[in-house]
Amino acid sequence: MSYLPQIAVVTGASAGFGAAFVRRFARAGVRVVATARRLDRLQGLASEHPDLILPLELDLQDTDAVRRALTSLPASHAAVDLLINNAGLALGLGPAQTADLSDWDQMLDTNVRGLIHCTHALLAGMVERGRGHVIHLGSVAGTQPYPGGNVYGATKAFVHQFSQNLRSDLHGTGVRMSCIEPGMCGGTEFSEVRFRGDADKAQAVYAGMTPLTAEDVAEAVWWTATLPPHFNVNTMEIMPTAQSFAGFQVARGA
Ligand code: 8X3
Numbered sequence: 001m002s003y004l005p006q007i008a009v010v011t012g013a014s015a016g017f018g019a020a021f022v023r024r025f026a027r028a029g030v031r032v033v034a035t036a037r038r039l040d041r042l043q044g045l046a047s048e049h050p051d052l053i054l055p056l057e058l059d060l061q062d063t064d065a066v067r068r069a070l071t072s073l074p075a076s077h078a079a080v081d082l083l084i085n086n087a088g089l090a091l092g093l094g095p096a097q098t099a100d101l102s103d104w105d106q107m108l109d110t111n112v113r114g115l116i117h118c119t120h121a122l123l124a125g126m127v128e129r130g131r132g133h134v135i136h137l138g139s140v141a142g143t144q145p146y147p148g149g150n151v152y153g154a155t156k157a158f159v160h161q162f163s164q165n166l167r168s169d170l171h172g173t174g175v176r177m178s179c180i181e182p183g184m185c186g187g188t189e190f191s192e193v194r195f196r197g198d199a200d201k202a203q204a205v206y207a208g209m210t211p212l213t214a215e216d217v218a219e220a221v222w223w224t225a226t227l228p229p230h231f232n233v234n235t236m237e238i239m240p241t242a243q244s245f246a247g248f249q250v251a252r253g254a
Contacts, residue, residue, distance in 0.1 A: 005082035012087030014041035016188030020214035060114025070121035093148035104151040111155035138181040183239030186211035209242040
């Protein structure tokens with residue numbers, strides 16, 4: 001027996017993964033609350049399925065606003081049974097010793113604080129209704145250390161472990177919890193943001209290889225969310241075939 005969620009909330013929905021998730025679920029008739037800071041983008045997305053997609057302007061760094069908005073959704077979109085906690089960003093790829101502390105704060109505020117506040121706002125309702133699924137977007141950077149990954153990777157390690165700990169807290173409630181952990185993904189704003197709008201640097205990351213696309217990641221999320229209720233994906237790590245692991249570095253004579 002497969003499962004179709006009825007009402008999804010997607011954070012970071014104005015572009016990239018988030019917009020692909022909104023489209024994937026709305027295409028199947030799921031009502032979706034699409035949240036992000038850029039309302040004009042959300043409205044454009046909502047115009048593709050105005051009967052299903054509710055645009056909701058939300059700054060995840062304003063945690064009071066997050067709680068207010070997610071606990072007072074209009075009746076048509078209130079009984080949320082799927083939260084896709086997607087909003088997140090990487091800022092910089094330089095070594096920790098030269099990093100800008102405000103970048104670290106911003107990653108923590110969005111990737112960690114924003115995420116936990118969204119989850120907390122919707123979790124009790126799911127448990128009360130005995131129906132729901134929280135899907136967090138982690139990253140391979142949460143388990144694979146790499147130069148320049150410093151705080152970004154650490155926020156994703158948090159997302160991984162928070163997700164698995166939630167599985168334990170949700171034991172016996174019927175509410176599912178999954179963490180989807182993609183590797184290199186092209187065609188989104190992610191790399192441009194990472195390199196502060198330097199499109200050449202961003203494109204160089206994907207030169208000569210085929211990265212995952214936002215639509216590929218949306219398929220993984222769709223599969224995870226539509227499995228029969230007895231089947232929970234704890235963690236799913238996905239990568240382009242062209243990406244894999246390298247060994248340790250050795251500083252000889254240091
Ligand atoms: C980012 C994944 O592999 O581009 O979340 O660093 S990777």
